[in-house]
Amino acid sequence: MLDILMCKLLRAIGAKIGRGSSLPGSICRKIWPGCLKTLKLPDKVIAVTGSNGKTSTVALLCEIAERAGLKVVCNREGSNQIEGITTLLLSSADPRTRRVDADVVILESDERFCQYTFRDITPSHMIITNLFRDQLTRNGHREFVKGELKKGIPDGTALILNSNEPLSCSYGAGREGCIYYGVSAPELMEEPGIQHAYDDGAYCPVCGGKMEYRYRISGHVGSFSCEKCGFRTPKPDHSVTGTEEGKLVIDGKWAVTPQILNEAFAQNMIAAYTAAVEGIGIEPERAAELLDGIELDNGRVVEFDISGHHGRFMLCKHENSMAYNGAISTALRDPAEEVTVVFIVDRLSRKYVANDMSWLWDIDFDRLSDPKVKKVIVSGGFAHDAAARMLVGGVGEDRLIIEPDLDKMMDAVSEESEGTIYVMTCFTDQYKFLNRLKRYDREETR
């Protein structure tokens, strides 16, 4: 009882000083290390982990469940390590009964920390969105992360796996009761022949044999098969089978409006839908109705105008090439005839010191040599690294503007852009652009 009361008190105090999400759980765990074990959780506990798409999938799933009238406890604001999850669950529990007051608990969990979080609680279901190259300085390479995450998958948990991503899908090899989702909409498939900087689908994660692809959604995500051991994209239980007038068609039946019509968001939506149907038990038609038109207020895409040009700010993640590759694909698919791409890399992380720039070579910057891209503006402390990478990748010197200074970068965006502007950066650096954009708006208005 005391752990719950103390957590609630610390959370209330912490909220006033901006330290209410992880610190209370951290303190409680030190005093009562087994506090999570004795909580009474609802039958439906859905964990969401993986490299990309966790936060959006969690937000979509929470929204579906809440629209269905269910009481949801969820760490949708982040804090996805054990301390944050402890804070969330203890502060949502009744001190007398130790029962978490919810119909469903939805937990975003850092993939490397599942081994600690799910030692004490067993989710009924766990969505693993994918295992991409993500913050290699902090996390390590994909195979290392796969091993770390494996330690955090309890035996009794039903896995909900992305049938199109080989490495995370391989958790299902030889495991009973896995549920699969996928994307097979022809409109969301990658054009054949696109050359990527690397191919994490070249070799089978089960036996090391050569893999073949029937189609690709993005990079190594697609319909794969290993010619040596037979490991292949499993038949999905639920999938995005097509698009129709800007909507995603689920299982060939239900049309839902996505906030963003692209392959990454389609994967998030079908993951959330699958968990709603298979994990929470919402009827398929009802789940599709509830999913339809959900608008997440997460600042992932910000539309703006500057000097007569329309712009789109795309929130990506440094050290995560798949995120940037998705943004580059979106820019190249823009209906406008001309686009300008702005890439800002000033600081890798707010949490740790890292100056490694090798991840720049994993991004498909070579695709920016497309004639549609009229200007590429690079800025921030690592602008020279980015420029060198792009030049080696074939971006023409005449189209490249190298401006490490962020204020001068805004002038270049305003004065030199052609066509629709796509600004790509990480949450670490996002306000270096967005705050300057606000100032620029004011100056333009004056």
Added chain:
Amino acid sequence: MINIIAAYPDYLDLYGEYSAVKLLEKRLTGCGKEVAVTGMGFGTFPDISRADMIYVGAGTEGRVLSVLNDMKEHAGQLKEFVGRGGLLAVSGSSMAIFCRTVTDTRNGTGCEGLGLFDAQAVITPKRRYGELICSYGSEKKVIGAVNSSIDFARGNAQEEMFRVIWDSSGRFPKGTAEGFRTGDNVYASEITGPLIWRNPFLLDEIAEKLAGEKLPECRELWYTETVRAYDHALEVLMKEAHLA
């Protein structure tokens, strides 16, 4: 014609390693040299008798072991290649392939390496990430990162590549030897970056070795930007190391 062999380029492909060969090719062709790049992969071991360089980039621990297994039957050819002065450059965890032994403490197994280095490689469950400043020769400073779970124990006969000035992880104390060098034609370092991109003077050194002559200074923008990036990164790291 300068013949470069990229070893398992789509398999040993961590930390942008493919760019090392690409940059060498660009630096050399920019000076009018002809360069041919050939891939070496599983079941496709090319004729290395006329190769000038073999580049082996960084990969995961599991992949390094697979490549070692695949290369074993060609160990004699590789030793012959190095013996006749062929340039072998190895980066990151792939150094383990060429050690005397490789021990995997994660599962208690071990095997013989190709034995080009007088060293032992030990794969551990603990991954470490550190950013390094090293000295190279009397005045040059090499920068980069080590992101690995392999420890290397050097034998007495093995020369070093660099000497550590600072390591953010503390794994390599100041003054520790880093990497392996054998004579004038075998370079190996745990440091990635990719190493010859982050340190353009190393790119020049290897390119000149391959060309067999001093190359003219490169004035192309990609190279100028690479040098500027090095200057900036060195300044940042020196500040972090409190050496500025």
